[in-house]
Amino acid sequence: xxxxxxxxVVKASLFSVAxxxxxxxxQPEVPFRDQFEIDSMDFLNFIIDLHNxxxxxxxxxxxxELSSLAGAVRxxxxxxxxxxxx
Amino acid sequence: MIEFRMPxxxxxxxAGTLLEWLKKPGDVIKRGDxxxxxxxxxxxxxxxxxxxxxxxxxxxKPGARIPVGDVMATIRSxxxxxxxGLEKPELHxxxxxxxxxxxxxxxxxxxxxxxxxKPQARVTPAARRRAEELAxxxxxxxxxxxxxxxxxxxxxxxxxxKAPRPGSIALDEMRKAIAAAMARSHREIPHYYVSxxxxxxxxxxxxxxxxxxxxxxxxxxxxxxxxxxxxxALSKVPDLNGRFINGHFEPSTAVNLGxxxxxxxxxxxxxxxxxxxxxxxxxxxxxxxxxVTRVRGGRLRSSEMTEGTITLxxxxxxxxxxxxxxxxxxxxxxxxxxxxxxxxxISAGRIVAxxxxxxxxxxxxxVSDGRRAALFLNRLDAILxxxxxx
Numbered sequence: 001x002x003x004x005x006x007x008x009v010v011k012a013s014l015f016s017v018a019x020x021x022x023x024x025x026x027q028p029e030v031p032f033r034d035q036f037e038i039d040s041m042d043f044l045n046f047i048i049d050l051h052n053x054x055x056x057x058x059x060x061x062x063x064x065e066l067s068s069l070a071g072a073v074r075x076x077x078x079x080x081x082x083x084x085x086x
Numbered sequence: 087m088i089e090f091r092m093p094x095x096x097x098x099x100x101a102g103t104l105l106e107w108l109k110k111p112g113d114v115i116k117r118g119d120x121x122x123x124x125x126x127x128x129x130x131x132x133x134x135x136x137x138x139x140x141x142x143x144x145x146x147k148p149g150a151r152i153p154v155g156d157v158m159a160t161i162r163s164x165x166x167x168x169x170x171g172l173e174k175p176e177l178h179x180x181x182x183x184x185x186x187x188x189x190x191x192x193x194x195x196x197x198x199x200x201x202x203x204k205p206q207a208r209v210t211p212a213a214r215r216r217a218e219e220l221a222x223x224x225x226x227x228x229x230x231x232x233x234x235x236x237x238x239x240x241x242x243x244x245x246x247x248k249a250p251r252p253g254s255i256a257l258d259e260m261r262k263a264i265a266a267a268m269a270r271s272h273r274e275i276p277h278y279y280v281s282x283x284x285x286x287x288x289x290x291x292x293x294x295x296x297x298x299x300x301x302x303x304x305x306x307x308x309x310x311x312x313x314x315x316x317x318x319a320l321s322k323v324p325d326l327n328g329r330f331i332n333g334h335f336e337p338s339t340a341v342n343l344g345x346x347x348x349x350x351x352x353x354x355x356x357x358x359x360x361x362x363x364x365x366x367x368x369x370x371x372x373x374x375x376x377x378v379t380r381v382r383g384g385r386l387r388s389s390e391m392t393e394g395t396i397t398l399x400x401x402x403x404x405x406x407x408x409x410x411x412x413x414x415x416x417x418x419x420x421x422x423x424x425x426x427x428x429x430x431x432i433s434a435g436r437i438v439a440x441x442x443x444x445x446x447x448x449x450x451x452x453v454s455d456g457r458r459a460a461l462f463l464n465r466l467d468a469i470l471x472x473x474x475x476x
Contacts, residue, residue, distance in 0.1 A: 017379075017382075018212075018350075018382055018383075019211065019382065019383035020210065020211040020212035020215065020350065020382060020383055021210060021211075021212050021350075022210055022211065023208055023210040023234040023236065024210050024212065024213075024234075024236045024237060025234075025236055025238075033404070036350060037348065037350045037351075039347075039348060039378075039402060040307055040309075040402050040403055041307060041309075041374065041375060041378040042378065042382070044305065044307060045375065045378075045379070047302055048302050048303045051301075051302040051303065052303070057301065057302065058302055059298070060294065060297050060298065060305070
């Protein structure tokens with residue numbers, strides 16, 4: 001998936017767990033928690049939805065990397081890109 | 087004939103706006119059925135009936151603002167004749183109906199401007215709710231880039247319109263409701279407070295090990311085992327769990343734990359998990375997720391707002407060390423949990439780093455005293471040292 005496609009997936013996940021935010025502009029580098037008062041339950045639901053959409057198994061220690069739009073895109077990209085042949 | 091009245095869905099509610107009837111005259115209803123949906127200052131709520139019978143008459147129309155305690159409908163028993171006379175009573179076409187504001191329930195993402203005047207702008211539901219709170223006319227707003235009106239657009243418009251005095255903030259409806267309820271709590275309930283700092287390292291280690299074994303959708307938040315431990319500890323201290331009604335304390339065998347949930351845009355709501363004492367951590371997690379989801383974008387049930395017997399205010403991550411909350415009348419206790427952080431702790435004569443949490447209990451002196459709440463805290467501490475039992 002390209003970065004814009006991944007960004008669309010991340011936004012879709014965020015809006016599915018916070019339907020009242022649908023359509024809100026998202027600042028890519030600012031944590032969701034700071035922009036939208038996302039609490040720990042919202043955030044876990046967001047991780048679950050991302051997992052369901054992408055199949056990526058996101059471990060708990062990695063959660064912090066997914067706290068913003070840009071961070072989540074970077075994380076998914078690194079986990080989804082095909083392994084480099086050596 | 088039984089009169090169905092607008093219930094008080096929390097100490098801070100004085101009225102609700104009827105959104106729709108889900109039953110009509112002649113419909114057979116059973117205890118627990120949802121018969122109507124009302125919008126309150128905080129959320130859309132499903133009203134349940136507490137009797138079996140047949141809907142006789144509906145006395146208010148959708149859009150009407152109905153004070154708490156006013157009759158909304160009459161219900162007859164299955165073998166009772168229809169209401170007095172055969173005349174069709176006129177529904178109140180309440181004058182307040184004009185005040186009814188559009189809600190997310192019936193108008194998700196609707197066009198906000200008359201088509202003739204300007205291009206139609208979409209308004210996000212969060213922005214719509216914020217506009218209601220701040221009394222901002224959505225017609226007067228220009229959408230941001232992308233043609234969507236968001237929370238920031240509404241807040242900018244509210245600042246421009248009201249031009250509050252420097253240093254003052256506008257009291258929105260939610261804030262007024264919370265202020266009314268908490269003023270009542272402060273006035274009527276002689277509070278006492280006790281608190282303890284508890285080592286929760288074992289619970290957090292257990293949780294981390296448990297979550298590392300689970301796939302993403304099955305993972306737990308620490309709130310789940312914490313709530314489980316609270317319900318177990320409460321079972322031994324019944325004078326904290328119940329309601330104070332008409333000058334008497336009514337202890338409850340069931341623990342209906344209200345959970346304070348912060349709402350985006352400000353304010354709190356505390357719907358209850360009914361019968362939490364019978365649930366394990368996984369079920370508690372499901373119920374908690376369901377509650378938060380419905381607070382964000384759905385409907386709460388009236389029983390969740392009226393049958394709470396005690397409340398938990400769990401501050402969570404990135405917040406503050408402790409909280410001393412006020413009791414929600416008619417309940418007689420509230421538990422406040424500060425954030426969990428690593429702090430210096432003395433264990434077996436040595437200073438170690440431990441994950442600790444400060445738990446406070448506010449109790450009602452008409453019913454109990456600090457000694458009982460301290461007993462609860464000691465039991466909670468003991469249970470949390472043995473997380474395998476959660």
